[in-house]
Amino acid sequence: xxxxxxxxxxxxxxxxxxxxxxxxxxxxxxxxxxxxxxxxxxxxxxxxxxxxxxxxxxxxxxxxxxxxxxxxxxxxxxxxxxxxxxxxxxxxxxxxxxxxxxxxxxxxxxxxxxxxxxxxxxxxxxxxxxxxxxxxxxxxxxxxxxxxxxxxxxxxxxxxxxxxxxxxxxxxxxxxxxxxxxxxxxxxxxxxxxxxxxxxxxxxxxxxxxxxxxxxxxxxxxxxxxxxxxxxxxxxxxxxxxxxxxxxxxxxxxxxxxxxxxxxxxxxxxxxxxxxxxxxxxxxxxxxxxxxxxxxxxxxxxxxxxxxxxxxxxxxxxxxxxxxxxxxxxxxxxxxxxxxxxxxxxxxxxxxxxxxxxxxxxxxxxxxxxxxxxxxxxxxxxxxxxxxxxxxxxxxxxxxxxxxxxxxxxxxxxxxxxxxxxxxxxxxxxxxxxxx
Numbered sequence: 001x002x003x004x005x006x007x008x009x010x011x012x013x014x015x016x017x018x019x020x021x022x023x024x025x026x027x028x029x030x031x032x033x034x035x036x037x038x039x040x041x042x043x044x045x046x047x048x049x050x051x052x053x054x055x056x057x058x059x060x061x062x063x064x065x066x067x068x069x070x071x072x073x074x075x076x077x078x079x080x081x082x083x084x085x086x087x088x089x090x091x092x093x094x095x096x097x098x099x100x101x102x103x104x105x106x107x108x109x110x111x112x113x114x115x116x117x118x119x120x121x122x123x124x125x126x127x128x129x130x131x132x133x134x135x136x137x138x139x140x141x142x143x144x145x146x147x148x149x150x151x152x153x154x155x156x157x158x159x160x161x162x163x164x165x166x167x168x169x170x171x172x173x174x175x176x177x178x179x180x181x182x183x184x185x186x187x188x189x190x191x192x193x194x195x196x197x198x199x200x201x202x203x204x205x206x207x208x209x210x211x212x213x214x215x216x217x218x219x220x221x222x223x224x225x226x227x228x229x230x231x232x233x234x235x236x237x238x239x240x241x242x243x244x245x246x247x248x249x250x251x252x253x254x255x256x257x258x259x260x261x262x263x264x265x266x267x268x269x270x271x272x273x274x275x276x277x278x279x280x281x282x283x284x285x286x287x288x289x290x291x292x293x294x295x296x297x298x299x300x301x302x303x304x305x306x307x308x309x310x311x312x313x314x315x316x317x318x319x320x321x322x323x324x325x326x327x328x329x330x331x332x333x334x335x336x337x338x339x340x341x342x343x344x345x346x347x348x349x350x351x352x353x354x355x356x357x358x359x360x361x362x363x364x365x366x367x368x369x370x371x372x373x374x375x376x377x378x379x380x381x382x383x384x385x386x387x388x389x390x391x392x393x394x395x396x397x398x399x400x401x402x403x404x405x406x407x408x409x410x411x412x413x414x415x416x417x418x419x420x421x422x423x424x425x426x427x428x429x430x431x432x433x434x435x436x
Contacts, residue, residue: 026140026161027275027299029350029370030077030117033431036388037374038332039346042293044281045225045235049073049121050386050433052135052169054279055223055237056181059123059131060171063435068131070124075386075431077119081112083423085364085399087151092198093414100202102415104149111152111364112423113143123169133169138162140189140274144362152361153196153206154415155401159362160192167221176227183221189244190214198405198413199256207255207263213248213270231285239277241303246270258411271308275323275353276300291334293346298327301353323353332372340378344388347371352397359399364421366397374429384433392425 030036031053035043043054050073051058062068090102123133140163146152164187171181191214197207223237251265281295301323332346348370359365374388399419406412 026142027277028079028117028139028141030079030427030429031075031119031137031139033075033077033386033388033429034344034374034376034433036077036390036427036429037344037346037372037376037386038293038334039330039348039370039372039390041295041330041332041346041348042281042283042291042334044223044237044279044295045233045283045293047225048433049123049133049135050075050431052121052123052133052167052183053119053137053139055225055235056133056167056169056183056221057171057179057223057225057235057237058181059133059169060129060179060181060225061173065435067435068125070436071122071433072436073119073121073431073433075119075429077117077427077429078114079117080114080426080428081423082110082426083112083364083394083421084109085111085152085361086420088398088418088420090151090415090417090419092154092202093416094198094202095200095411095413102151102154102417103202104151104153105147106151108146108150108152108361111144111146111156111361113145115141115143117141129173131171133167133171135165135167135169135183137165137167139165139187146361148196148206152399152417152419154198154403154405155195155360155417156362157194157196157208158192159194161189162191163187163189169221178227179225181223183223185219185221185239185242186216187219187242187244188214188216189246191246191248197252197255197262198415199254199259200411200413204256205254207259208253210251210253211248213246215244215246217242217244219274232282234282235280237277237279239279241276241300242274244272244274259406262406267312269310269312271310272306273303275303275325289336293332293334294330296327296329298325299353300325304353322355322358324355326351326353330370342376344374344376345372356398356400358401359397360401361399361417361419364397364399364419366421367395368425369393382434386429386431386433388427388429390425390427390429392427394421394423394425397421 087106121135169183193211219240219242304323328350330348372390
């Protein structure tokens, strides 16, 4: 493999991982419909199979109806993002030092594609003090698309990430006031990416790279819930970081002249870590009808410090990312109108871990406020129907990302992308729960 090919493939593999690592911290909170209605403000202290993602202790002891019985939950979240990404003086510098504005459409509307995040969980008591559960979630799903002539094309054309997380849980009612749980996680990740590659003249059409990779990786989750008297429940959980190894392929095509040797297909691998997540929350039944909720999460994004890229026939590179740990928090309430209807509302602040000095167009990100409302109604066949609506207000942010294509060679070409991002998100959620 030529040096140009190795450098091009390394740049492309870095972009593949950046797809996952810059989607609002790439962590989708939509793991519980009931939780969406109160802006995920009390899930770590709640009971039932729907809270398994947040705390494996949620299935120990009596459920929310005071009984111990098998329970099943299924939820679906439709996510819509209305965004605009605008050029603000992006440039490209060709070999020899000629710097020109990046040509193409100066604005991209709604590059973040709508999507659906499903989740499922089931739990079953075993004897008087134990319970087991299985949950399936899609915590890291994202797709963005830019047009072929977009100003952002040297950073992103198409980006797609799909994950499926399977958690096997065991929980125990240690005492009448303390429950504990342990979850073992297996997570499958599949990613695909397209990025434009510049040829050595602005008069030539761009080349393109297409990447794909997948793999299985493993982690664990530990949690506890404590009942403080008859009105307060406190919950805490810790989800481990997960070291992902993606095996995949890099295809580069459409480069001409001195860059023609780059056009080939290579096998490669990339290693990176997802963050650990520490969660603390409480629920206080203030009256017979009103329950107040609060929750904070410390997310260890600094684990995503670098991407280690290697290739089957030798070579590789360490790519610095520089993500920062963040703390998110929310408050909310549940109000039981009557035995058959409960209403919810909540608000949450969720800061971005992406550094201001190196934010990409691949998944443009910013701090956000989430406002949720929801309800649970008893419906026929002994089921509970959960519904929620959420509005996500994104702070305006700036894209600031430099890429050196074919670095270390005479063909080195540098793009400096500068842009502005504004937008909002909308989430509609529906779920069913049934106790058997």
